[in-house]
Amino acid sequence: MVGSGVKRGTAELAILSILGSGALHGYEIARRIEQQTQGKLRFTLASLYPVLYRMEQRGWVRGTWETSRNGRRRRCYRLTPTGKKRISPLRQEWSELFRALQQLTKVARA
């Protein structure tokens, strides 16, 4: 079973990566992550917002209320300079983890 720390790390990297292309509101973040991972990674309201709020507390993302053309108020999140700096080391950590797991499974198969 994947631990909560690993899940949280994946979620943070996914959100940071998706926000790298521009400001988005919560629903759109979830929709784009699902779309870009062909449904392999899905965020529900319950899994998305606690992570988003924690990232905001850490200063990685910043949420501001904006009004769309149809008059709906939505909180749009954008990366802060701290958040931008976090993407690269997080990607590095995750690729190292996946490489290590791949090596491990290769050894186990051999």
Added chain:
Amino acid sequence: MPDWQELVRQRLAGLALEPCDKEEVLTELAGHLEEVYESMRRKGSSKQEAMRRALEQVTDWQELQRKIFFSRTKENTMTPRTTRFWLPSLVTLIVSMLMLPVLEWVGLRPQFLFLHGTHGSSQTYVFTVYTAWLMLLPLVGALGGYLSRRAGGTRHTIITSGTFPALAFGAVLFVVLPFKGFLEHGLEGGARSLFHTWTTEPFGALGVVAGWVLVPGASLLIGVLAYSGLARWRMKPAS
């Protein structure tokens, strides 16, 4: 369509955040559920099906409430009111006050305005006009507005933060004037005479209120409104 705001409010009734913070969370989550519902309806789902799919977004509301509470408070050392109002206000007050000696230091000294007294009085009032300071205050107002908006401040909070120095001067005058006799007693010579003129003579009081509250307030407000207009103009519509 269901009242998502009310639904989320009921299910997260025990969320122990500050009222404004809680309201933001409820609005945001309700908006998310509404988007899910509308998306399902656009795809041809029935109202019941769309409702069911939206509600599937949360299986355990108590757990979500607990997670939101910890994610918004555990690492939070400042309340939203502090970040949205008090910090920007304090920054505008400090910057506006520091600007006075700095401007004098760089050689931008104040101008003097002479006004003759009324009622047959031969007295001439001298008012100090910090022209350079007043011209730079819109930038300070814009700074306060920017800091407050960045922290998620409302329109009212943004305006109050941006014009805070003038409001603070006004509050100080409001507090000082009733005690003018007591304060005047503690002053000596020229300072006492100046204080007496400021607080008693109509021109003096008007000069102080205009010079430290009304004109700086207007100057700060111009900055806040200009910044707000610019921010709205630059804001891209949410996709």
